[in-house]
Amino acid sequence: MSDDQPHDPEQNTQSEPLSRAIGDRYLTYALSTIMNRALPDARDGLKPVHRRILYAMRELRLSPTGAFRKSAKITGDVMGNYHPHGDAAIYDAMARLAQDFAMRYPLVDGQGNFGNIDGDNPAAARYTEARLAQASEALMDGLTEDSVDFRPNYDGTLTEPVVLPSAFPNLLANGASGIAVGMATNIPPHNLHELIDACLHLIKTPEARDDTIAALVKGPDFPTGGVLVESAESIAETYRVGRGAFRLRAKWEQENLERGQWQIIVTEIPYQVQKSKLIERLAELIQTKRIPILADVRDESAEDIRIVLEPRARNVDPEQLMAALFRVSDLEIRFNLNMNVLIDGRVPKVCSLKEVLRAFLDHRREVLVRRANYRLDKIAARLEVLEGYLIAYLNLDRVIEIIRYEDDPKAVMIAEFKLSDVQVEAILNMRLRALRKLEEIELRTERDNLLAEREGLQAMLDSDVLQWAKISDQLKEVRNLFGKSSPEGQRRTVINNDAEDIAPIDMDAMIEREPLTVILSKMGWIRAMKGNQPLDAEQKFRDGDGPGLAIHAETTDKLMIFASNGRFYTLPANNLPSGRGLGEPLRLMIDLPNEAEVVTMFPWRDGQKYLVASKVGDGFVVGAADILAQTKTGKQVLNGDALLCKPVAGDHIAVVGTNRKMLVFPLDDLPEMSRGKGVRLQKFGSGGGLVAPDTLSDATFITLAEGLSWPMGGGKTRTESDLSEWLGKRAGAGRMAPRGFPRDNRFA
Template sequence: MADPTDDLPSGDMTFEALSTALGERYLTYALSTITHRALPDARDGLKPVHRRILYAMRGLRLDPGTAFRKCAKIVGEVMGNYHPHGDQAIYDALARLAQDFNVRYPLVDGQGNFGNIDGDNPAAQRYTEARLTSAAAALMEGLAEDAVDFRDNYDGSEREPVVLPAGFPNLLANGSSGIAVGMATNIPPHNIDELCRACLHLIRAPGASDEKLLDFVQGPDFPTGGVIVEPRANIKEAYRTGRGSFRLRARWAVEDLGRGQWQVVVTEIPYQVQKGRLIERIAELINAKKVPVLADVRDESAEDLRIVLEPRARTVDAAVMMEMLFKASDLETRFALNMNVLIDGRTPKVCSLREVLRAFLDHRRDVLLRRSRFRLGKIEARLEILEGYLVAYLNLDRVIEIIRTEDEPKAVMMAEFHLTDTQAEAILNMRLRSLRRLEEMEIRGERDALTAEREALIALLGSEEAQWSRIADELREVRKAFGREAPGGARRTEFEDMPAVEDVAYEAMIEREPITVVCSEMGWIRAMKGHLPDDAELRFKDGDGPRFLIRAETTDRLLLLSSNGRMFTLSCANLPGGRGMGEPIRLMADLPNEARMVALFIHRPGGRLLLASDAGDGFILPEDEALAQTRGGRQVLNLRGEARAKVCRPVRGDHVAVVGENRKLLVFPAAELDEMARGKGTRLQRYKDGGLSDAITFDLAGGLSWKDPAGRTRTVTAADLAEWVGKRADAGRMAPRGFPQNNRFE
């Protein structure tokens, strides 16, 4: 057999299993996504794109207080020098850093339309301008002092920082979110004042537990405010493990309108909820009558957020109304905590609160040591030059003579005064105006000051206690600049216990009125006001006619059994009015086209139903188990093959009467039937040909009744039924004379 590689071109080739090749390449891609795109660095809390944006803006000298520059210029600088990806992705990241409703402490000061809480997108980058904020400047303080490592950019033409010095714990202050390959992160914003206090405590007590740190860090502090109603025990567990969730609610208050009228005003909504979409959702709930106590919603927001909720009646309980809205809308959300970060810039890890703060503090110590060594080197170099200047002043006449007469004055001075090359070069470059007496005094003063600073730096580098004391002083300065006393630094999100509002049933919020439910053969349903008489004149579509007429109340719920064995729940309060022909019932329940309606009736709490298929199988179903919460209904009767649901009747007796299509009647005790929430059931009657026609329950002592062809009710007593009483699954005997020709009991 020929070798399949014979036809391949000659040259160096390697053969590798496809699974191995794919695995290695996918792993490389996954690691790149995790470390270079999705997960933030625990030290500065930034992803590469955000770090590059801030560094590029620093390079453009867009410091706080300077003039704004076009965002298109910034995006171009970032994309061309540091981040070779799409400009729209860079601009989206830049815009988010400027949105005060997304970022607790914005790092970019934007001018122009940067989007809003309604969900509107920012204007194009050619229309907007930006510069750095004070918080961003604090993150980059020390970059020029060798505070962090630098690396080559993507093409080696520039250098970029691996991490920023980070003057405050930005990871927790502004939070982060991202989805990588096989992992994700989601960290909420926090209050800088609380974070700094926790860091100061961790400096004093390095072994402090997460629980102790939570005495300082209360929990998330979202830029949009809101109220966290999560139990304190859950919050502690979330910060201890790095995983959990926080239940966040809108802030609301009752506004008195006088004369007993009132309305609810929402002034803060949950984090990352779009106000426009929220109002649309509440309006949909009103139209669908999902919150019957709510009449209207209005957006009266200007500079401040203001959503007005108008109750349907003054007697409505505001707390109950809001609880219903919290359950049905995004006025209440859950923020999932997943503190998955790059703990050392390379290794992803789900961290606790203590581990994240520890990573930040260790980074700050490393930054302090590097800046101190850098400054020490600068001082040593300056002192060397100053010593040379002093030698020149002490021997000024000789120095001038050497410069005027010697061909190589530098070498002569170095040999005569024992100067270094750097000192001699500095003396030769000295200006004549510097030879005055006052300049000598200034040099001596500068030398003494630098000498003292050098001694202090040497002491700092030699004492770990002094290093942590310096870091603590820096954190206190951060608290002063961004803490609760600074503009916008006060906590916005508050904590409350879950309100003790009793769970009020949906029906209790509906005004109770009598109605008549009319459902046609073709499945068009409507609710007529009042209880109509049996002979009331009703209109139907051409070719259609009446099927069900049920006298009910608006607080009732209807149960609908379809031939496929599914039970659907309909609220009478949500049924269309009776002015027209109604609406198709398939708009309210996901009823398949091939399924037909078997029964429609009012739900009775605590009641029981007799369910049976045309194959002759059935069981007793508790009505409470039949209720469905969704349009899809609930499967209650399992069917096989061509079998279809046939009977659904309330259980009102101790015996079951079954009649087949062969007109054979069987009576047996109801106790022989199983009671279950779902199933195929057990055999009710045995058939040689055909199947089940009808079934009903009754009290044997009162006899079995049916209507004869003349409309009269005929009752067969228990004694007369003796020959039809048997065991479940028997064949039965021919029905007594006078039994309806349609083989039905009702």
């Protein structure tokens, strides 16, 4: 600490509002993340870590035709010289640049295990080797010719390029993805031949319409192939606004077998889908019988992908089978496009396809001009030396005499021949073998060639037309290297603009209809036994467990679970565990909270209505369509502590509370709702002191003319025909239940 600063910390402290302090620091962090980590540069399509990896490999002279070096060495150089972050993050970034299933045009040539499409991770950096790929040379062509700016590295000991010269639009060719603070980017790979065609058209017609550009760039071209199922209008609109989504499907074919049998062979899967997880998902669909028309799945992949799908029967329509699989598995995905990039390395912006190509072309023009100026400076320096050589040849004897006899030959030659310091130094450093007559002729030829080259460069710098013509020639050279003329340049993703969605098939119709007896134990273990077993039959349970609920159903039914938290859960009956065992926990199949209990269980019936009621005596009628849940989390219907759910029947409803008071009122007094608390069914006292408040005990539907019946035991039933004493309005207190009514205050 310097002497002029106070030593008391309190005198060295500045106060500012916490919100401003946090805001300023968070803004600094956000800008750093956006510019230096997450978003790619529109000019070369690279993030700083990728740019530094390629530059460090170039400094190590790892050319595409040279030897490989250990990845650990490359990672160490990148981390020590340019990118002071974790070596694991650097190696992961480098490994992705070498993956031909992740990069459309890999920038790194890897040797060893760099991961695979199954999702396996690359081997450790000490086991793999790498060098630059040919595409990387095109990205860095002219880097030493002052084509881009350089900046100091993190510790100021070296310099690194701010951006690469980039001979092709790498941002679109290889795509990019990243998440920053408050923004993200996701750009798919494209075909380089189509991109260069669009660039050439944009050079000829700077005001070209977005639709014209989209017609040249037909859509993404993923390294893993697949089928793009989008209309041309949708693709053009997505490229115009820079946001949207592409629907990508696996590529498949039907393979015929003997005796009329057939199977489906999947040869290409969607981009960024891990094959191993896809196989697991398909196997899960078979195990849970969600796609009952699918019998088996096998992975017979070697170098190429070959996933075999066997149908349940040969009369299954393969189009219908694949349509069903597209809906429930990653055989079809939606790849979201968000063309959020850094313009000129500084401004994040969501760009259209045309704007991204324009940013690349403007960058190429700047690179061209800077390289031309750099070359002009080199030509001027060389011409100066050549002029000095020619003067020396014309006065060769005098030059030799000066060198032999003068004490300061440099000063004498400058004074006598009007030479510059650079020219004299070149003459004094000339070898004796260069004094041949032939060398003089070569120097004159070289001077004439340089003068012609300088004239051409100067003319190009003075003409926009010549500049764009030169850029066009450069792009055509790149197209010849990486375009359709090379095997790697052929389009891999098939675009199907006219694909029609196959009408969904009724999966329930594909399930064989069989009777079931569903048993739910007291501790929540569920199973399904074949056939309609007696509901009161003795069953085996785990130690400490016992009978809970048992119902008859069918394999085609949707099983509804109503819980005390007021939520309905849906389970396909054909997916229930077999009754041969002791079942599986229900809570593993649905997201039922630990504090919630199962109230009732029944098969869903279309058009049926149900009464739902809470313990405090509130309830309403809900339709079957409003209780069907689509997810494991269920569907919230009743707000409150649920007590019962019963199918609606008859014309009146009878309710009884724990105070043994019963009330009968018309069913029409109950509203039909899809969700809520409901209305009061019966009025209860609030208790008081140590007395618990009265609550609803049970409810049932009756036909008033037939009266109310309840079991008496011993197989006998009692019927109360005249219910006028208990008939009243909804929300009344009711009167004491009839003589002989069950002591548990339940109707059945």
